[in-house]
Amino acid sequence: MSSVEKKCEPFYLRPSPRKTSAEIISEARRSLRTICTQRPFTPRDDQRQLFGKASSRSSEGRPPSTFSLHARNFEESDSRPGSGKRLSPLEHKPRLPAPPDDDLDSSPALPKPPADPLQIRRAGGARARLFKSGSLAGLPPVKRPEESIKRQSSDPSSAGTSSPVLSRNRNPLLTDPASAEKSQTGGLSKAACEKTVPRRPASERYSSGTVCAGDVGTLVTVAVGTQAKTEELRRGEVKDELGESVYWDTQVLPLLQELESVPQDAADSVEHLCSICERLHCILGEGDLLGRKGKRRAALLRTLFQLIDVGSDQLNLQLAKVILALSVSGNNLLNICKLIFKISRSENNDVLFQNNSIIDSLLSVLHSEDVLSVGEAVLYCMGTLKFLSGNRSLLRMLVGKGSVAALLHLSGRLCRAATPGDAHFAIAGHILVQLTATLRNLADLPESRPAFLSNGGLPELCLVLQQHSGDKDVCTNIARIFSKLTSYNVCCTALTNIPECYGLFLELLRKHQKKQDLVVRIVFTLGNLTAKNNEARERLWAEEGSLDTLLGLFLLYHQMDAAAPAPRTPGGTAEGQRPDHRPPSGVEDVLIKLIRVLANLSIHPTVGSTLASNTQCVELLLKVLEHKAIDDCEELVINAAAAINNLSFYQEESSAVRASALSIAHLMLKLLLSRNMDGMLEATRVFGNLSQSKVVRDFIVQNKVHQFVVTLLDSKNQDVCFSACGVLINLTADKGRRAILQEEGVVQKLLDCLRDFGPGDWQLAGLVCQTLWNCSEDGVALCFSEQETHAALQLLALYSDEELLQQWNISEDMREFHRACWELEFIPVAQRLRNRIQSQVNLLEPLTTPS
Template structure:
């Protein structure tokens, strides 16, 4: 184990134990662990080829989901000063010129509150063909006609009330002095034109109009508003009227139009007239709707910002959100969103409490933000605006259902079902946007601070049948769980493991979902003991995993048939999860005793080739290594040690150094069994293991020493090991890696001890010099970093120093015996052994080893300890 691995382990344990600092003993306990967690690559998330509401892999039926492509023109927007006819004719009202007129929800004049003409005139207009309501529906007064060039004889103020045949009987958002109705459109046009001329003349003389529409306000405020309208807003709207659909508009003109719209927005905002406050709001909206047909994305985005600021609702709100979504589908338009404040408008729409009443408009709003969040610059901008918190709050409102005060609440089950469908569509967009934003490293603090993991787990639990939502959330978890702090936060969600296992059981054939859930569980169990316990204690949890193992382990029907790479990726993540679970003693013993689990792992080694499926084979061997630690009577690994040894022998001969390393680690555990040691010596495996000591990799040398320690425990093996040059290679390994990895240095000393139990070692003088230097704390150079130094000093003092002092004193005594001709028995009869040794122990721990083991020759064993 390398120094950096020790440091990484110590940092991980320190983080998981709260504010308490790790002791040296705890650091060494971590360093002794040979049961290892496994790492793997995160599942690849492909980018969608096209920007759309639902991806090509969506589980939703094409005919049952809102479209991503549509045409949108000015005629699709409703005139804000009219509403659909109710079908019931109202009684005529006596004409009162001073009557105040109320506005509808979009700022227009409510038809029911308008002064009515005499009944006889009204009946004459209806004619004998049907009712007035029928005429209104036929005329489609709620739709704007296509934009046309401005008439020289009709001013904007006049035309705002006469845009459509059915609207010519009404005059809105202007100062009205007379309300009359004629039977022909020519008469209406004449009256409106005359009214515009008279109004202009009246304004020039400085006189006030006699009657005003609105909420009955009078006085200076009305005069100020009238002046503001005529000087700031009306001239700009009149300029807008000069543009007709189909005309070629230059970029410069588009820029001027955008600046004019921004000017109106700023002017209204300065006077507090945004929203529904401005009495002539409907005239502004009607003109803005016509500009949509100019066909410029830049202009339409600017129009959308102003229209949303005027607080439109209903069909107009839906169409504006559709317009923004249509613009956001083109990646080349992303720069337009960077230069404006439209993002704030969209986020404000999601902040509203009654999102249920806005239904599809919210869907296209979140859909636009989802597409834009795929741009790294825009995603960072959204993050700075609290995007994650907004989406999570929206998700909670979607899951809680509509409020009791919602305008759309009805007792009809069909409408409730429709609302739930729209809510599901919205959650797909929300989770997809969070999936995109999770790619940004800056997003992690927001996910942690907003408690996103518990909310996402709740979404999974409530929508476990919706594959689109499940896959999006699984992708979020697979991205974030690769970071330690996010992994711990997810592990703290009490239901996460239960929900994951339930989804794995219900959607076992959905590979893209299964592989991500397994990857996330693998990350959790790699860093959290509690997660290992939860997976194991969940009823049927291990059975779910083994069932998945069997499903994806199915061998091809013929040798020529290739296995799907997706299936192999699932197995890689699944086996890694089993390896991480086995670190927990209770879980590890249960898995080692599970016949099906061990058999499936052995099938991987039997049926897979390391050249073709390297990661899969290595993960399987690593899992067997972790299970091989538990060598109780119930262990299936222990009972099948011969078959496992045969499979490992093939891996030792492979060209993959990673496979060789893992196989050597397993032999390090299994070689505690005498039959396995006999197998190794019989098949000359020890010669190959000795050559691994030449490796420049500390991990390889460490694993080779583990096998050699156990082999040298048998007296009949020691001479053969010494004959292969083991001692010299061990001394070289100690010299090269000692200061870098004191854990490895301690294992080398243990191997040298065993190899020298029944015979003299060569090169003892060289060994003594190395040990004398390495046991002198003052002669060693320590890292300047306090954290690294603490880890190194702990391993040096508690792992290396005891066995090194033991070995050094033994060879020192033997050297004195050899030089003076005394026998070992004579030296044992000396009254004081310490008098023969020049250097006394420097710590109580060294004194213990000196007094108890210095003269007691015994073999040491190597085992993978948890």
Template sequence: NTEKAEPFYRLSVPKQKTSSEIINEARNVLRTLRTRRPFTPTEDQRKLFGSGSSRAPQNRPPSVFSLRASCFDLAESRPVSGVRLSPLDHKPILVTFAKDEDSSISFPKSPADAAEVRKVSNARACLFRRTSQGNFLSAKMVSPDQSEEKLDSEESAMVNNLCRSNDNCLAEQRSYTPFNDESRQLICNDRISRSEREDFLKGTAGKFLFQLRGESDQMKKPGTSSSWPRSTGWKRIVTGLEDETRINESEEEESFWHIKILPILHELEKEDNIENLCLACTKLYHALNEGNMLGKRFKRRSVLLKTLYKLVDIDSDPLCLKLAKIILAMKVDGKNLLSVCKLAFKICRNEKNDYIIQNDRLLDCLLEILRTEDLQKNSEALLYCMGAIKFMSGNAVLLNEMVNKGAIEMLLQLMKQINNIKENDIHFSNLGHLLVQLTATLRNLTDLPPARCQLICSGAVSELSVALEQRMNDKDVCMYIVRIFSKLSSYNDFCAALADCSRCYILFLVLLNKHQKQQDLIIRIIFILGNLTAKNNQAREQFFKEKGSVNTLVSLFQTYHELDLNAQKWYHETGGEGKNHPKHPSEAEDVLIKLIRVLANLSIHPSIGAALAAAHRVVELLVTVLEYKSVDDCEELVINAATTINNLSYYKVKSSAVQDKKLHIAE
């Protein structure tokens, strides 16, 4: 069975290959190219808009601002169940004296300027002195069985306080004036004699206290001589006090307030030490949560919020963090929501606060705002809320926490809402600022594998593509979305999802033509196209079929080839011949490297490769690179150009530019 050996003198003849084997070997020489992802430097400082932002400073919201207690609006602190003062159905009669005909009612003075309150000790002194509504924290602590007796004394004292005011309010007829809605104080005549005052307290005041207790729906009984005229209007006035009294307040809630909440507020009033204030705020939050007093339904909400707002003047980030958490949990809105979001932004802007933020669950409160607040009504508040979350995403621990708390789904839902706002809408421009913060946060999230999976499963490609299409003129938004695609297209699963989005190719071509000189944007788009065409034949076909696709690549090739030539010429003219070239490619060289990679990847497709081989301008530019650039200058660029020419030389078409220049190329 052994084979017969050939004579030693007979030369061995190699086995002749078939035509198909020769073609397959030649085709196997064709190869795609790989390259490094464009480098994105980290911002040195945390800002709403980075140093490279295309927005002019005067056309964007500020990153630095002054935030004081005066930035909060006390009028917005009413509980949601509070009944606002209805307008009187008649014109009130104001009784005046002859000597005071030109005088007017003097209303309570507004709180002192917050600029005067800077240090802890000063803030302590002014904490409750600045309210003209009366001292709501002056009540002493009582036991539950003493609450009824305490209620009587408190209400009597309150009515006495309400009766101290101007001379013109209550004259001989004992007429009254309407409330100032801001202060909601009764204005009474302090010239009433002591006996008259006692009669008043025994008569109408008793009924007033009776209504405060919620024990009667009637303000006046027939025949009561001591009741005030126009009792219907008086009932409206009493109802207007609802948010700062105990109307319809359960005994349990009142008892809890006096036993658990009020002592902590007294502690906040008297304490000077920051650490102790922080501990008191922590106790307050847990007590409010225990008593189910978080949110808008809490009757004494306004008293609590006024106390917290004034503590903002104490310039301490740990304390402000505690305050922000409680204020957000109280579900404030309007101006107060904006101010507390700015407060959170200010805290998160300082990287040194990341540790305390991790331990205080501020992220939960901010994500809740994104989930629940109206986009158009509170766009500025959402901007600073999103800015704070963006800063948090720069911390690895907080970044993981975001993924675990479902932040990606919330962010994509918010992006969908923004995408539904059309360009002719008055909110469109301002929402662009919010979209910058949102996309910057998503870019940070792409560093985590679980986040990448969620982005694919949540349909992020379609929403990002819509945003990219709508915001073509906003370079900041385009840059962050392109950075997201650049990062994610390096992974096969996302690259396949992006390749299936047929709209993305035309969007990329529009951006390439619109921002040709924006190197940082151009290089990332070309990098994405290189990833799409590296392994997917369908992606090669779709891109090549788009109108002007090859012409766009040729135009970019020409532009950055000229920039590279000019840079090299300047280098030699300035005497740089004896100096070492930089290790990394220049910006122009980097664009050319990634652009030639796209051409090499496209040339793998049989029909596209043949078309490119016949494109004389493409081949000329590739040959030019070999002519003026040496391996020592930029090795990757030269290798990419040679590989692409080699790929194109495979196609034996009649009009092949490679065949026409084969001698020149060989040289």
């Protein structure tokens, strides 16, 4: 053996001082692993209610889910139309003082007050009735609007006796200067005016805000311009009103009459009424009569309200669509939203919403200017959307209509409009329960994720969480949204980059630590954040009280689990079959997710070293392994073993894992004997780290664990063989253990592993070569048979050929990584092993060559 080979030492499974990228990956595979787990199960509500059975709200302080509605519940006061067009008011109302003595006679004519309204009504006749507010009677014969306007302008008789509206607005300054002068003095003579109104100095007159005689000309100009504008608008109103009347009589009124004439007891009456309502909605839209500007809106709504008593859900949806399009408000808006909510409570009615555009009307209600002034209506509107989002087809329809952006925008408005302590804070919380529950359903669809990200959904939901941290229902819904979204990398990264979220989640865990459905989802989200991002691990760990919060929860739920009665595994199983495992309880599920967070945190070197030295953390993990059987709760036991494996990577003097190495070894032995493949794999990984200690290696040999580990090389599973090699490489480092392993046929099994997995897993191939190197420390001839020697040389020569490397069937995206692993993980140790075997074979050849 050469001097170089004499200096070579056995390989140990321990971190090297200098790490390449491939070595870091290899090291992580050997020791540190993130843990995957299923998202917490969300039970489906068996009944559609505003607040489900699990709600933390008392039944007394929340709006009802059941009620009755009839036509009498709607108010006709809302039916009054708006006042139409209005002139902009003047900024001030000037008063005209008495003119000065020296220019009283030359002053221009002053404005004349309006004529007596009683005289206008007497003079107007039939034409006055035409413009009477709210009147539906006395309409002129139906004519085209342009014909009516032409007749009015060309009639010479009407030019002398104009309509009340026009005569009331005639400019008195242009018709009667004398009367204007008289009106300015209130009917007094010029002399009486001089005695009544004393003359004041000019400075006082101009500073008082009144208009003196010198400004009357300016006032007259303004008045004439205003009067002309008013008269022009009045003519426009007359034309619009005539046009609306014609459209009403020819298009709308026949449909209303048809609605009233349909016999309600006929078999097809509902279908007929729905068809009429659909046509009515189109006609109103074409005539620009939707909203609140229709003059005969009262009669229209009155007819629609009466049809609600027909009692058909299909008809009521059609009616609701038309009524909402007429911009009802107040109690009518609330009742119509309640009516739609009542219809949506039955899943059988979901098909009605699919065939109706009522969803657009509901989304428009959410855009009310002052959302809290119609808060209860918005609440029932949101309750309807929540129910509909439980239907997969309607859910896709909601996403397509931009509901995610609308709901996120509404949540922001609610947070800004109602802060804790405000009178509207309670109703805002009720709305947010429905809103976040709807977003929770929307988050199920992959196509909704871009909308959450592009509309700032994650920061917005964090703001809601912060403001409503005491509302368990809101917090639970948002936690469900996060648990769904963070299952995907892009959303997980977006939440990771919100620094405030870590402290917020810890605060919620402290505040609601016994609310299991909230805690399990927050912990699951934290596990997702810390699974692949080292920065997330640092931020969570840096939050004040983070370790105390996590370990406090661990202790609390472990005590709750220990106090719970032992569960029974359902059903029996035939001999040799694996028993049917029951799903974990709520407490167990919290522990599963919580241990996952600790295991993921321990991947960070600083955090992992601290956790490994924390006696309470290690003891709690060991208690789980002591008191839980893998057949009772498989995922909990495996997660605890994986956390121990990550912590056992840190072998500092202060490590609590190192101090409890023998206790852990006994627990891992129990796991090896469970015959659960996942459990055996985790136990083997732990032994791979703990076997660096001589005490643990002695334990392995004394309890014949080495026999079991050698057998695992036949598993044909790459991960199992990798973990088994991790134990064997440490056992073969001891000179006294090599003979025992050779008796178990370890060399041949290692060569089989190299042959089976080498080309596809160079990390495993390198680890096999390291184990073979340790086995050959006492001499190749002592541990290798002649057949094994030649097989080893052939495999090492084959796998070291770079030209043959190009022939392996590897995808392009993995080719670079595969080559790096081959160069860094396999070639160095393979060449050393090949040289050792070849040199010793060369020394033996003369002795075996025949003379």
